[in-house]
Structure formats: structure tokens, C-alpha cells
Amino acid sequence: xxQRFPQLQPSDYTPRQQEVADAIQSGPRxxxxxxxxxxxxxxxxxxDLVQRVGAYVRYGSSIPQDLNELAICMAGRKWTAQYExxxxxxxxxxxxxxxxxxxxxxxxxxxxxxxxxxxxxYNFVTALLTDGSVPDAQxxxxxxxxxxxxxxxxxxAVGYYSVVSxxxxxxxxxxPAGEPKPLKPL
Numbered sequence: 237x238x239q240r241f242p243q244l245q246p247s248d249y250t251p252r253q254q255e256v257a258d259a260i261q262s263g264p265r266x267x268x269x270x271x272x273x274x275x276x277x278x279x280x281x282x283x284d285l286v287q288r289v290g291a292y293v294r295y296g297s298s299i300p301q302d303l304n305e306l307a308i309c310m311a312g313r314k315w316t317a318q319y320e321x322x323x324x325x326x327x328x329x330x331x332x333x334x335x336x337x338x339x340x341x342x343x344x345x346x347x348x349x350x351x352x353x354x355x356x357x358y359n360f361v362t363a364l365l366t367d368g369s370v371p372d373a374q375x376x377x378x379x380x381x382x383x384x385x386x387x388x389x390x391x392x393a394v395g396y397y398s399v400v401s402x403x404x405x406x407x408x409x410x411x412p413a414g415e416p417k418p419l420k421p422l
Contacts, residue, residue, distance in 0.1 A: 239274075239275075239407055239408045239409050239410055240275075240406070240407050240408045241274055241275040241278065241407050243274055244269075244274055244277055244278075249277075250280070252280040252281070253277050253280045255280075255284075256277060256280045256283050256284045256287070257269060257273075257277060259284065259287065260273055260283075260287050263287070263291050264291055264294070264295040265291070265294075271319065271320075271323065271400065271404065271409065272286075272400050272403040272404050272407065272409070273287065274407070274409075275403055275404075275406070275407035275409070276403060286396075286399065286400075289392070289396050290396055290400070292392070293389070293392050293393050293396045293397075294308075297389040297392070297393065298382065298383075298385050298386045298389050299357070299382060299386055299389045299390060299393065300353070301331040301332075302328065302331040302332040302333045302354075303353055303354065303357045304331075304389075304393055305324055305327050305328030305331050305333060306328060306333055306337065306338075306341075306354060306357050306358065306361070307357055307361045307390055307393045307394055307397075308320070308324045308327075308328075308393055308397045309321055309324050309325055309328055309338055309341050309342075310341055310358070310361045310362070310365060310394070311361075311365065311393070311394050311397035311398050311401055312324060312397065312401050312419075313341050313342060313344065313419060314365045314398065314401070315398060315401035315402060315405060316405070316419050316421065316422075317400075317401030317402075317404050317405055317419075318404075318411055318417045318418060318419055319404045319409045319410070319411060320397065320400060320401045320404055321342065321418050321419050322411055322415065322417075322418050324397075325338050325342075325418060333354075334347075334349070336348075336349070337349075337350060337354065342418055342419055342420075343420075344422040346358070352381075353381060356377045356378050356381050356382075357378070357390065359373075359374045359377070360374045360375070360377075360378040360387075360390055361390065361394055362374075364390075364391065364394055365394065375387070378390065
């Protein structure tokens, strides 16, 4: 099945779409309008707000990149967002996450052999995605390790990538040709 939102052509952009597209392409992401942005550009005001939050969550977070990618992949798994998990699994491995950890996340099982920080993030994000809140048993270790700013950055990563996952799923953004789906139904 083709994705639901055909690729917008720059020649067809409204002035506001062009402004937002330029902001995305000149920002830290670089390149074209990949992932959710082709679909989001249909609502340029929303797209602009979402892309600015995403730029912070991905490039300005106080959470180390490998741990941030773990949280992102967990959000992708929660929503069975194939494209999200596919893209961020690669980024997580490049940032130093063990492929085995991400394979366990993909399978919906608890990873083994995690570092102390990976365990803190995994437990915090699992609680947040399961219950929509985080009990003290998972909150206190995250607070002690990452501080209040870090706790909010984790919540921001999970929230932002949950929105992105939903956009990708609704838009039916496809994986590159020949790539197998990384997530099986749980």
C-alpha cells in the first residue's frame, strides 16, 4: 500500500508550508522532509510546533543520546510504528546501544545485560508507556540520576515520539524498499 499522503512538491507549497519546510531543512535534521514531516506539512502551524519540539527532544535533550534513543525506540514499539523503530534503531546502535537491547524492546521483552542508566530509563519509560504515570520506584532513580530537567526530557521524548509514531502510522509511511518490518504484533 502506498503512503496516504503523496509527497508534496515544493512548487505546490503555500507560503507558510514553504517557510516551515525551510525551517526543517535548515535545522539540525538537514536533508529532506523525511518521516512524519510530509504528512504534518498539511497543517503547517502544527508541523512547525512539532518540528521545533522534536529538534529539542532529539538534539538538545539533557539525556545522553544512547539513552534518549532507547526511550524513542520504546515509544515506537508501544505504537508499533515500523518506520519510527526502523530509523531510531539504527540511530540507537550508532549511539552505542546494544542491538540485543533493541531486539528485546522490539520483541516486547525486558532486555538483559543493561547498564544501570539503561535500566533506569527502561523502567521509567516502561511505566510511563504502560500506565501513563511513573510510580516512585521508577521515578526516584530517574530523578537521582538525571535531575528534574532530565525527567522532563524523558517525558518529552516519549510524548513527542508517541505523536510522531501516530502520525507515521496514520500516514502509512513505508520503510525503504526491501526492508523487513522490525516490529511484530505483540
